[in-house]
Amino acid sequence: MTYYLMKPCRTATAFVSTLKKPARVDLAQAAERLRVAGWSVHDVKVMLILDGDPELTLYESGKILVKTDDPAAARGAIDRVYEAIGLAAPVVSA
Secondary structure (H helix, E strand, C coil): CCCEEEECCCCCCCEEEECCCCCCCCHHHHHHHHHHHEEEECCCHHHHHHHCCCEEEEECCCEEEECCHHHHHHHHHHHHHHHCCCCCCCEECC
């Protein structure tokens, strides 16, 4: 099981999650899995933008940027994305 850290973004009203254990995410495969899970996905090659409330951006490094000021909403959205792409990842720090 992979764990992640979540912290407020310094430059925007958002939260950032990073994987504690380095991993590379195959964005093409992740996009397909997210679409199957019901997400609206924009693949811009270097990242995936996931429409919704909140909006999320998934990077190849596994980092996720969540555009919200609500830590509970951010945590829930991050959990759903990691679960959909096969990286079940409970929060260890907020």
